[in-house]
Amino acid sequence: MDKSWIEERDRFSSKYIAGVESFINFSRENGNTSDNKILCPCNNCRNTKKKSFIEVKRDLHLNGFYLYYRKWIFHGEPNVSHHSSFNRSTHTSVPSQNENPDFGDGGMALILTYLMNYLKC
Numbered sequence: 001m002d003k004s005w006i007e008e009r010d011r012f013s014s015k016y017i018a019g020v021e022s023f024i025n026f027s028r029e030n031g032n033t034s035d036n037k038i039l040c041p042c043n044n045c046r047n048t049k050k051k052s053f054i055e056v057k058r059d060l061h062l063n064g065f066y067l068y069y070r071k072w073i074f075h076g077e078p079n080v081s082h083h084s085s086f087n088r089s090t091h092t093s094v095p096s097q098n099e100n101p102d103f104g105d106g107g108m109a110l111i112l113t114y115l116m117n118y119l120k121c
């Protein structure tokens with residue numbers, strides 16, 4: 001998936017607008033959106049706040065996309081680079097009674113792996 005739009009300086013260019021659209025569509029299809037809210041990856045929230053799609057869109061245009069969030073692991077992108085098959089059913093198995101579904105089963109390990117990989121390069 002092309003993510004070069006994240007670095008686009010003009011946040012209202014057609015490239016950036018299309019990029020935001022593709023991110024919203026991606027998280028709508030792959031992420032955990034049971035309450036119609038997703039973690040906002042804007043430069044201000046940095047995946048710490050849950051917002052509706054409309055709010056996230058607005059944030060991404062106003063604040064920009066968080067530059068270091070390249071692998072969308074909080075929005076359904078698998079965190080295994082060597083794995084080619086895409087498991088679409090993983091997000092449905094997150095139990096709803098889990099108080100923090102985004103850090104559910106193995107979530108913390110995933111984040112650590114993500115950070116380790118990031119620090120290596």
Ligand SMILES: [Zn+2]
Binds near residue numbers: 041
């Ligand atoms: Zn935000």
